[in-house]
Amino acid sequence: METFLDLARDRVPPKGNYNKRCAIIAAATAVFVRDGYMGASIDAIAEEAGVSRQTIYNQIGDKEKLFAEVVRGINEQSSAMLVETLATFPEHCGDLARDLVEFAIRLTRNCLCDANARALRKLIENEGTRYPELFEAWKDYGPGKNWPAISARFARLARAGDIEIDDPDLAARQFMALIGADLPNGPGERASEEQLQSAARNGVRTFLRAYGKRDAAIGL
Amino acid sequence: METFLDLARDRVPPKGNYNKRCAIIAAATAVFVRDGYMGASIDAIAEEAGVSRQTIYNQIGDKEKLFAEVVRGINEQSSAMLVETLATFPEHCGDLARDLVEFAIRLTRNCLCDANARALRKLIENEGTRYPELFEAWKDYGPGKNWPAISARFARLARAGDIEIDDPDLAARQFMALIGADLPNGPGERASEEQLQSAARNGVRTFLRAYGKRDAAIGL
């Protein structure tokens, strides 16, 4: 049996109309996210894309290939966004608290609260038990690949003497948990800009109370 | 249209064989959790329960009623477990750090890592957009009802002078986030006892570094 990995790997250059192919994948993303793998019907995707059902079969193939393509698309996009955001991690500087809050806001807005990224997590979580290789691929390719980068940033900050950290990996996990603790996580809810700022401030304040230098005042 | 709330509210005393009714609901729980609402078929549930399909229609009714019954069951069970665990929140005592870690272990093991509770969250998250009243009912009846109780515990601890907290509600959310930050959250993964202890220790240590009294040594 061909696995999702295989299906996602052999990408031939698109044969037909490229715009239609993109429309199909975009529509499939929306419908898969909305209805789940089981609930999504090819007809609904075709209608959403403004395309005949047959075109979907011509361009992509069956439902599994379409799903793999959708997962790969969101994965690439949200992974790129993560590394891009990660590049703005504050260096040794004047006001660490302020910079960390700014970074936390970018991180939550661009990655944690991104509709597609959340949808991908949900899809993986749902179909992960049925298609284990899908979950494995996501774990390796998605956030799993970027966790070391995050903790390396914190380690560098610790070496520079801005914070006191024993285990940078643990600190990174707790940082992520803290800045996400105050975010609304309901199914349809989306955080407002004020909520984003407040959550980032609250999370960073507690993080710096725990890991900041004892003599440093946290001006938040 | 009858809502899920209505469906779940009017519980008539069971008409037929009570054991079979329980077997049906248990099997339905397993299959709904495994396959989701769309993927679960009545035939699969009947087979899992060792019962004829017709019996399900006799005892409970259609698929929506069955799903509502399953959700209500897990909800009651996990909510009871939560209040039971919450009752063991440490009072003013000698070794706060140790007691908080013990409490965190109980909380993660009994509530956060409980298979049924996690499955309920997943089900709600999936079908929540399709049946909003289902999500609202869960939010009010489930953890939402018990959040104030948690923060009240932290507020009492703060009044007793054991910790320094401005916003008990925020502290409670961050406590939960911290003790859950170090737990494996993959689809099929279940945390070992060692992981539970380690995660609780790490979370409580950071929590107390941020909120504990400045002069207190944290012996973890």
Next chain:
DNA sequence: GACGAATTGGACAAGACTGTCCAAAAGTGA
């Protein structure tokens, strides 16, 4: 305009699912 490729709409078979109906069988209690 003309040619080849892509797209479209519809028809189609095969299968799965829900929910109903019913007669036969099994269980239950007096």
Next chain:
DNA sequence: TCACTTTTGGACAGTCTTGTCCAATTCGTC
């Protein structure tokens, strides 16, 4: 034993799904 309730298995109609096939039409390009 007898009457009553419940369960069972199967049949059934109706709907929805996927994936294929095909003729007609449109599109892109020369």
